[in-house]
Amino acid sequence: MLNVECDYNIKEDIRFILESENLNNIELSEKTGISRVTLDSIEKTRVTRDSVCEKIYSFAYMNNYxxxxxxxxxxxxxxxxxxxxxxxxxxxxxxxxxxxxxxxxxxxxxxxxxxxxxxxxxxxxxxxxxxxxxxxxxxxxxxxxxxxxxxxxxxxxxxxxxxxxxxxxxxxxxxxxxxxxxxxxxxxxxxxxxxxxxxxxxxxxxxxxxxxxxxxxxxxxxxxxxxxxxxxxxxxxxxxxxxxxxxxxxxxxxxxxxxxxxxxxxxxxxxxxxxxxxxxxxx
CATH class of the missing domain: 3.90.175 (Diphtheria Toxin; domain 1)
Incomplete structure (x- = not known):
């Protein structure tokens, strides 16, 4: 058996989006509909709720990333x-x-x-x-x-x-x-x-x-x-x-x-x- 201990790298991906789009957390919150509290929490702990991931990765994809x-x-x-x-x-x-x-x-x-x-x-x-x-x-x-x-x-x-x-x-x-x-x-x-x-x-x-x-x-x-x-x-x-x-x-x-x-x-x-x-x- 092989254990698969890996997950979405959402923290790093959000940092990439912020840098690429020249945004801060407040602006990203407004564009994605994700609360600032949630975005701030991702910096402290990896969040993988589907609703959050969908908003982040849909935003990135629709902006051609x-x-x-x-x-x-x-x-x-x-x-x-x-x-x-x-x-x-x-x-x-x-x-x-x-x-x-x-x-x-x-x-x-x-x-x-x-x-x-x-x-x-x-x-x-x-x-x-x-x-x-x-x-x-x-x-x-x-x-x-x-x-x-x-x-x-x-x-x-x-x-x-x-x-x-x-x-x-x-x-x-x-x-x-x-x-x-x-x-x-x-x-x-x-x-x-x-x-x-x-x-x-x-x-x-x-x-x-x-x-x-x-x-x-x-x-x-x-x-x-x-x-x-x-x-x-x-x-x-x-x-x-x-x-x-x-x-x-x-x-x-x-x-x-x-x-x-x-x-x-x-x-x-x-x-x-x-x-x-x-x-x-x-x-």
Whole structure:
């Protein structure tokens, strides 16, 4: 188990806003609707009430301060090896058994290589937040996937859509390799992408159509820490508050991205009509 003892750096972020906007606490109070007493108290003790955080970070975001995104750049410059995790309700501790069985690669702690990735998975939830972690792969066994057939089959297996093909020898070989490592590194597959994969496992589209459609995702890589040994190679850095304006912008981005995947699926169906179907691949 990994304890996650980090929170919003609201005290430092308020200081940044005051300096950048050339404001004092009285003026910031007037602009945000936060009482001076509350602002003064933050200087003495870290305040994390959602109502206060929302006013502070919404004010910053609406004034074009992309604090969270810029922090990503800075911590990567400082630590180099940094990953992000989106949490719907907040984290106090992490275990490898905390995820659902039907996640992309089974049980494990899932992280992405960018802040925006992590945000995209939790932007629909009001109380969600993103966490950053330092990591290393010292003494860990790693399995890497590309956006290819092996990757797609593995995800369909863990998400439970392979049906009668689940015990196929090719599938078993892939799964055994996954379960024998500490960390899996693979392209991210969200629910929109899995809709395309499901059409492949149901025999509606061939593998070429599916993979060319999925290549439109551009979501980057996910890192799944699957063992307790792997968790020991993670160090929490910071928790990031997701204001309503930032989450709304993310939802707009995801909506636009879904149109791109839909369009590429339709074009791929026209272009790649001779690819192999699941029955032909998993005989």
């Amino acid at each position: 992309r604090i969270n995104a810029v922090k990503e750049e800075l911590i990567k410059e400082k630590y180099h090896n940094v990953l992000f995790h989106g949490s719907k309700y907040g984290l106090s501790a992490v275990t490898i058994l905390g995820s659902r069985d039907n996640c992309d690669f089974g049980k494990g702690f899932y992280l992405g290589e960018t802040y925006k990735q992590a945000l995209s998975f939790v932007c629909e939830k009001e109380k969600s937040s993103v966490y950053s972690f330092r990591y290393s792969f010292d003494d860990l066994k790693i399995k890497r996937f590309e956006c290819d057939l092996e990757w797609m089959i593995a995800i369909c297996y863990y998400r439970g859509t392979l049906g009668r093909f689940s015990s196929n020898s090719m599938v078993s070989k892939i799964i055994n390799e996954i379960e024998g490592v500490d960390v899996v590194i693979a392209p991210i597959a969200d629910n929109k992408m899995f809709y395309v994969m499901a059409q492949f496992t149901e025999g509606e589209i061939n593998a070429d159509v599916a993979l060319h459609s999925l290549s439109a995702s551009k979501l980057g890589l996910q890192f799944i820490f699957k063992t307790e040994k792997a968790l020991k190679n993670l160090i929490p850095i910071e928790r990031y508050y997701l204001s309503n304006p930032e989450r709304e912008d993310c939802r707009k981005f995801l909506n636009e991205r879904s149109y791109e995947i839909d369009t590429k699926l339709k074009l791929a169906k026209r272009e790649f009509r001779t690819g192999l179907y699941i029955e032909e691949i998993l005989k």
